[in-house]
Amino acid sequence: MPRRPAGHTARRSAFLAAAVVTALVATGHPAPAAPAGAPGPMNQAFERAAERYGVPRDLLAAVGYGETHLDGHAGRPSQANGYGVMHLADNPENRSLEKAAELTGRSRAELRKDTGANILGGAAVLRGHADALGMDAEDRADIDAWYPAVARYSGADSPVAALYADTVYTFLAQGWATTVTGGERVFVTSRPVSPLKGDQGAARVTAQSPDYPSALWVPADPANYATGRTATVDKVVVHVTQGSYAGTISWFRNPSSQVSSHYVVRSSDGEITQMVRDKDTAWHARSANASSLGIEHEGWVDDPSWFTDSMYRSSAALTAYLCDRYGIPKDRSHIIGHSEAPGNDHTDPGANWNWSSYMRLVGGSDSGSDGLTFPSYAVQQSGSTGAQVQAVQRLLTDQGYEPGAVDGEFGPGTEAAVQRFQTARGLTADGKVGPRTWTALLSAGTTPTLVTGASGEAVKRLQRALTAALGTTVAVDGAFGPATDAAVRGYQEARGLDVDGSVGPDTWGALQTGR
Numbered sequence: 107m108p109r110r111p112a113g114h115t116a117r118r119s120a121f122l123a124a125a126v127v128t129a130l131v132a133t134g135h136p137a138p139a140a141p142a143g144a145p146g147p148m149n150q151a152f153e154r155a156a157e158r159y160g161v162p163r164d165l166l167a168a169v170g171y172g173e174t175h176l177d178g179h180a181g182r183p184s185q186a187n188g189y190g191v192m193h194l195a196d197n198p199e200n201r202s203l204e205k206a207a208e209l210t211g212r213s214r215a216e217l218r219k220d221t222g223a224n225i226l227g228g229a230a231v232l233r234g235h236a237d238a239l240g241m242d243a244e245d246r247a248d249i250d251a252w253y254p255a256v257a258r259y260s261g262a263d264s265p266v267a268a269l270y271a272d273t274v275y276t277f278l279a280q281g282w283a284t285t286v287t288g289g290e291r292v293f294v295t296s297r298p299v300s301p302l303k304g305d306q307g308a309a310r311v312t313a314q315s316p317d318y319p320s321a322l323w324v325p326a327d328p329a330n331y332a333t334g335r336t337a338t339v340d341k342v343v344v345h346v347t348q349g350s351y352a353g354t355i356s357w358f359r360n361p362s363s364q365v366s367s368h369y370v371v372r373s374s375d376g377e378i379t380q381m382v383r384d385k386d387t388a389w390h391a392r393s394a395n396a397s398s399l400g401i402e403h404e405g406w407v408d409d410p411s412w413f414t415d416s417m418y419r420s421s422a423a424l425t426a427y428l429c430d431r432y433g434i435p436k437d438r439s440h441i442i443g444h445s446e447a448p449g450n451d452h453t454d455p456g457a458n459w460n461w462s463s464y465m466r467l468v469g470g471s472d473s474g475s476d477g478l479t480f481p482s483y484a485v486q487q488s489g490s491t492g493a494q495v496q497a498v499q500r501l502l503t504d505q506g507y508e509p510g511a512v513d514g515e516f517g518p519g520t521e522a523a524v525q526r527f528q529t530a531r532g533l534t535a536d537g538k539v540g541p542r543t544w545t546a547l548l549s550a551g552t553t554p555t556l557v558t559g560a561s562g563e564a565v566k567r568l569q570r571a572l573t574a575a576l577g578t579t580v581a582v583d584g585a586f587g588p589a590t591d592a593a594v595r596g597y598q599e600a601r602g603l604d605v606d607g608s609v610g611p612d613t614w615g616a617l618q619t620g621r
Contacts, residue, residue: 376420
C-alpha cells in the first residue's frame with residue numbers, strides 16, 4: 107500500500123483545524139456532534155458495521171449514498187442486479203453479494219433484504235479490498251487512504267472505478283443529509299479530502315465525447331449496440347438508470363448486459379458520459395432504437411431525490427444540442443420517456459420526472475435564480491431573514507450540518523449549524539455568517555484544478571466564493587474567462603498565494619477555510 111507523503115499533514119492543516127482532523131482521521135465520523143437523541147436503526151447499522159470491520163463510518167455511508175441514496179428498494183435488484191443500501195451485486199463481473207456472504211456468514215437472502223445485514227456486508231467487502239491492498243491499521247485510520255479500496259468496491263474496470271471512487275469522495279467533500287424510510291435522518295458533514303489514489307490516479311477518464319463536447323467518452327462494449335443506423339434519428343428517449351452513474355457505465359461495458367444508451371447523466375453535478383456514438387444504434391428502447399438517441403439519468407424512478415437541478419439543466423442542454431444538430435422538434439412528441447416508446451414495458455422516467463420544467467429548459471426559456479448567487483453577500487446572523495438566510499440554510503443542509511427548516515429565518519437551529527460548520531473549518535465559532543464564513547460555505551466541495559477555459563458547476567462555485575471573499579461582484583456564469591482570471595489573481599495576491607491564475611489545492615484550501 108503506498109504511504110502518504112510526509113508533507114500531507116502540514117498541507118491538510120491548512121484546510122482543517124488539528125482537532126477536527128483528529129476526529130475525522132481517527133474515527134471517520136463527522137466532526138460535529140450528531141443531533142441529540144438516540145440514533146435510529148440505520149445510523150446504528152453504519153456505526154456497528156464500521157466498528158466491526160474497521161471502515162470509517164462516513165466512508166461507508168458515502169458509498170451507500172452514492173449507490174442508492176440509502177434506499178434498499180425492498181430488496182428489488184438494480185439494473186446491474188445489485189441489492190440493498192450498499193448495492194451488493196450478483197452479476198458475472200461483480201460478485202460482491204457472494205463475497206459478503208462468505209465474509210459475514212449471512213445468507214444471500216438476508217443480505218439482499220435486511221438493511222443491517224446489507225450494510226454489514228458492504229463494510230466486510232470494503233475491508234476485504236483493504237486487506238487485499240495491504241492496508242494496515244494506520245492506513246485504515248486515514249479516510250483518504252481508502253480510495254483504491256472504494257474503487258475496487260465498484261467492481262468496474264480502471265477508468266470507471268476511478269469515476270466511482272471520485273463520486274464517493276465528492277460526497278465526503280460536499281457533505282449530505284437524507285431522510286430514510288421511517289423518518290430517520292442520516293448525514294455526513296463536509297470536509298476537505300485529499301484521497302491517496304495510487305494507481306487509480308492514472309486511470310481517470312480523460313477522453314472527450316466525439317459528438318457532444320461537454321461530455322466524457324467511455325465506450326460501451328461492442329456486444330451491447332449495433333454499428334450504424336437503419337432509420338433516421340427523429341427522437342430523444344429519456345431513461346432512468348435504476349442504479350448509480352458509475353455502476354451504469356460499468357454495466358454498459360459488460361458484454362453480458364446486452365443493453366446500452368448513448369449518454370449517461372450523473373445526479374449530483376450533471377456530468378455526462380457518452381457511451382455509444384450518435385451514428386450507431388444503442389440498445390435502450392426496443393422498437394425505437396434505430397430512430398432515437400437514448401439518455402440515461404442516474405437514479406430510481408420512485409425516488410425524486412436523484413432528479414437534481416444540475417441533472418435537469420445538464421440533460422436539457424444535451425437534449426437541446428441533439429435536437430438542433432439532428433433537426434428533432436423540441437416537443438413531447440419527439441422528446442419522450444422510455445415508457446412512451448412503442449412496444450416497451452418500462453415505467454421510466456416515472457411520475458417524479460418533471461417534464462414541464464425539463465421541456466422549458468430544453469426550449470431555453472429558463473430564467474429562474476439558483477438561490478445561491480447574489481451580487482454581494484451580507485452578514486447573516488440571529489434574527490436575519492430572507493433569501494440569503496435561505497441560501498445559508500441550503501448550503502448547510504447540503505453539507506450535512508442540519509440547520510432545520512430551510513425557511514429564510516435565522517433562528518437557533520441555523521445558528522448552531524453555522525457554529526458547527528465554523529468549528530470544522532477552523533473559523534471563529536460565533537454563529538454569524540460574515541465574509542469568511544460565506545467564502546468557506548460557498549466554496550465547500552471538491553477541489554478540481556481550474557484554469558482559464560474551464561467551465562461548469564465548479565467554476566460557478568468558485569465565482570460565488572470569490573464574490574464573498576473579495577467583496578466585489580464576480581459574474582457567476584460557469585465560464586472561467588478573463589474576469590474570473592483577474593478575480594483569482596487578485597484573491598491570490600491579497601492572500602499571499604502564488605499569483606498564477608490557476609485554482610489548485612492552495613487556492614481552494616484558502617477559500618475553504620475562509621481566508
